[in-house]
Amino acid sequence: MRPEQGTMQSRAMAMAALLELLTDQPVIICNGFPSREAYKIADRPTHFYMIGSMGSASAIGLGVALAKPKKQVVIFDGDGNVLMGMGTLATVGALKPKNFIHVVFDNEVYGSTGNQPTISNVVPLEKVAKAAGYVNVERVREREDLVYEFKDMLKKDGPSMLLVKVNEMVEDVGRVMLDPPDITKRFMNAIK
Amino acid sequence: MIESDAFVQALQDIGVDFFTGVPDSILGGIIAELMERRLYTPAVREDEAVAMAAGAYMSGKVPAVLMQNSGLGTSLNALISLNVIYCQPCLLIVSWRGYQGKDAPEHLVMGEVLPQFLDTMKIPHRTLSEKTASDDLKWLAETIMKQRIPVALLITKGVVRGLHP
Numbered sequence: 512m513r514p515e516q517g518t519m520q521s522r523a524m525a526m527a528a529l530l531e532l533l534t535d536q537p538v539i540i541c542n543g544f545p546s547r548e549a550y551k552i553a554d555r556p557t558h559f560y561m562i563g564s565m566g567s568a569s570a571i572g573l574g575v576a577l578a579k580p581k582k583q584v585v586i587f588d589g590d591g592n593v594l595m596g597m598g599t600l601a602t603v604g605a606l607k608p609k610n611f612i613h614v615v616f617d618n619e620v621y622g623s624t625g626n627q628p629t630i631s632n633v634v635p636l637e638k639v640a641k642a643a644g645y646v647n648v649e650r651v652r653e654r655e656d657l658v659y660e661f662k663d664m665l666k667k668d669g670p671s672m673l674l675v676k677v678n679e680m681v682e683d684v685g686r687v688m689l690d691p692p693d694i695t696k697r698f699m700n701a702i703k
Numbered sequence: 704m705i706e707s708d709a710f711v712q713a714l715q716d717i718g719v720d721f722f723t724g725v726p727d728s729i730l731g732g733i734i735a736e737l738m739e740r741r742l743y744t745p746a747v748r749e750d751e752a753v754a755m756a757a758g759a760y761m762s763g764k765v766p767a768v769l770m771q772n773s774g775l776g777t778s779l780n781a782l783i784s785l786n787v788i789y790c791q792p793c794l795l796i797v798s799w800r801g802y803q804g805k806d807a808p809e810h811l812v813m814g815e816v817l818p819q820f821l822d823t824m825k826i827p828h829r830t831l832s833e834k835t836a837s838d839d840l841k842w843l844a845e846t847i848m849k850q851r852i853p854v855a856l857l858i859t860k861g862v863v864r865g866l867h868p
Contacts (some may be wrong), residue, residue, distance in 0.1 A: 539758070559761070563784025567754035570746075571785075574758020574766075577744060578721060598747040604753075606744065692790040692851075699761050 518652055521680040522616040523548045526587065528658055529614060532665065533585065535574050537702045540587040541568035541622030545616060547684040549587060556701035560687045560694055566595030569603060569613055575702070576608040582702065583610045583665065590617040597639065604644025609668040613640070626679055637674040640678045647671040654658070672688035705833055705863045707732035711740065712765060719794060721759040723752045724769030728856055729798035731866035734769060748842070749774030750781040753841050753853075754761050756793045757785050760824075765847075771774040772801070775820065783824065792847035795855040799830070802815040802859045828855040830848055831862055 522545065530553045539559045540546045542647055546560040572586040593600070593615055603611060615636055620626040636646040647667055649660040657675055664671040689697070710733055722737050723744040724730075737743035746752035756766035770778070775797060786793055800806050801814015813820070821828045827846050829839050839846045839856065847854045 561785075563788065564750075564754065564781045567750065567757075567781055567785060569750045570754035571758040571761075574721075574755035574760075575722075575762050576758075578759040578762035578764050596751065599751050602745075602747050602751060628822070691788045694762060695789045695791055699763075702762065 513521055518676045518678050519683075520652070520657075520675075520677055522618060522677040523552065523680070523682040524654065525616060525657055525675045525677055527552050528654055529587075529661055532658070532661060534703070536583050536585050536675070537572075537579070537698070538585045538587060539568050539572040539575065541589050541592040543589065544681050544684065545587055545589055546687055548682050549563060550687045551682060551684045556697045559698045560692060562687065566592050568592055569596060569599045572611065572613070573599065573603055573606070573608065576611045577606070579673075579702065580608070580610060583612065584608075586610045586614060588613060588615045589618060589622075590636060591621045591629045593636050594629055594631065594634070598690060600640050600643040600645070603670050604640065607646065608670055611670040612664050613645070613670065613672045615672060615674045615676070616677050617674055618679050620679055622679060622681055635674075637672050640672040645670045645672050648674070650674045650676070652676045704861060705831075705836055707736040707864050710836075710863050711736045711742075712814050713840050714794075717840055717857070718765045719767045721756065721764035721766040723755050723759075723766070724796070725749050725752060725771070725774055726769070727771035727798040727867060728755065729800070729860050729863075730769050730771075730796065731794070732864045735866060748803050749778040752783060753778045753781040753793065757781075757789070757791050760791050760793065765792075765794075767796055769796045771798050772817050774816075776813065779824070782826070786853045787825070790851040792851045793853040794843060794847055795826070795853050797855050799857045799859045801865065817857065826853050828857055830857040830859065833862060
């Protein structure tokens, strides 16, 4: 059964719960529906919405985390994205940026292209991250565990990965209505 | 031949302050110098390096990515779907393997088409030479900041001192 049996929470619900706990932290959001949902739930200038370059969210976040060591950097990623840029788990694990929180919304499908299955149903990405050298990793399914673990990660030194099992449901969302160069400028000013 | 430390210093002098990439033998001396100055963050793939550089740029750094020309193939999507679309400059320091057809077989095709490949991607480029070095770097600094896109500096064998001269 896909996704993981018993997963009731949608990505948008999980994302909304996390965004409530964030204020002015830089957030890098991967391409596809995650960016579109985050834009609809709570658009903030500290959000960097990706529209392409799949697989790169964690590497962009790593660049921000290294250049801004005093800011806690959050990445909203997906299972397909992590699988595509899996080498970056190793780079993060080796460099060990303390200010790096990697949230992976794992719905086991490529949701933006028609729900073709990924392989995250049989590859536990949080275990890969742990083996690569992430300091804290957690896998959660329920909303209350999600909130508890995320709050905990905000207090701890990373790098941390919070893998959230979510269902395939997608919000009724439009595209991100910002021009990419404006996303760059706005994000740069917001995290100065 | 340009010494590695002079080359790195010249890059720092034009403001470059974040270096990442994937090694090549031609770039060995430059990377060793960057590591000695604690300026280099190693990446595992060239597209990862390009994305890291983008994050660093948005955090106020002037980034450079070092790579072999084969790595341009690996980073093509990041360069176009991230840097070009989002107007994010990046200095690409690319070793030109397969230059004039003299190299191992895996380098010959990319070596032959490298300038046309960059032209097709609309990435401005120059090939470094000892005579024109200060001009080349001045051009790089002006072009990345004016156009806000990736710009490539190509380095052929023997122009900057490597690890094994």
